[in-house]
Amino acid sequence: MSELPHDVVRWLRLAQSGSPEAMGQALESCRAYLLLVANRELDSGLQAKGGPSDIVQDTFLDAQRDFAGFKGQTVEELRAWLRQILLHNLSNFARAYRGTGKRRIDLERGPGGEGGGGGIFAGGEPATGESAVPERRVVATEQAQQIAAAIERLPADYRQVIRWRHQEGLGFPEIAARLGRSENAVRKLWFRAVEQLKQDIEAES
Numbered sequence: 001m002s003e004l005p006h007d008v009v010r011w012l013r014l015a016q017s018g019s020p021e022a023m024g025q026a027l028e029s030c031r032a033y034l035l036l037v038a039n040r041e042l043d044s045g046l047q048a049k050g051g052p053s054d055i056v057q058d059t060f061l062d063a064q065r066d067f068a069g070f071k072g073q074t075v076e077e078l079r080a081w082l083r084q085i086l087l088h089n090l091s092n093f094a095r096a097y098r099g100t101g102k103r104r105i106d107l108e109r110g111p112g113g114e115g116g117g118g119g120i121f122a123g124g125e126p127a128t129g130e131s132a133v134p135e136r137r138v139v140a141t142e143q144a145q146q147i148a149a150a151i152e153r154l155p156a157d158y159r160q161v162i163r164w165r166h167q168e169g170l171g172f173p174e175i176a177a178r179l180g181r182s183e184n185a186v187r188k189l190w191f192r193a194v195e196q197l198k199q200d201i202e203a204e205s
Contacts, residue, residue, distance in 0.1 A: 008075045015067065023067055024187040027060050029075075030082050034059060037083055041090050055093060059086045064191055065198070150200045158193035165190055 008029045014022030038052030062085050164170045176186045
């Protein structure tokens with residue numbers, strides 16, 4: 001069942017009071033809208049490189065990180081804010097692929113895994129072919145090693161939820177079932193794990 005506007009407004013108030021669960025619910029309520037925007041705006045030639053759902057996930061990660069700066073109080077204001085972040089991510093995504101002609105260099109994929117979604121987990125194997133540059137191979141390898149080391153330093157529950165979510169591609173309901181926790185608790189755990197991983201990686205950069 002779709003969320004009613006007053007539900008989202010309530011979640012926004014709770015999120016702005018510091019509730020990560022409410023933040024997750026408020027963001028999720030906008031997923032379908034953001035997917036529509038991403039499907040419309042993302043060049044069909046680039047969708048094989050990264051689907052709209054990946055860009056939306058990037059947007060949620062950025063929104064979670066920067067949520068303290070959001071002062072809106074309505075569904076419309078939340079959607080407008082998220083749409084702005086989404087369009088920025090789409091622009092960066094298209095520019096990265098058109099600039100290299102082969103791949104985007106970021107941090108979405110976990111080391112050794114296929115992963116899904118964008119943001120801190122992309123990357124993976126360096127490009128091959130005539131346009132591949134040795135320096136880029138070195139950078140990509142160093143990034144993968146840095147991510148692997150950072151994941152290993154996480155607490156066990158953080159490490160597990162990141163691997164299940166981004167390397168095995170499990171949804172929050174499946175992870176909740178494996179852990180014997182509520183879906184909201186798993187979302188909270190995942191948000192914290194991602195934030196700690198990002199902070200760890202940025203501290204070493």
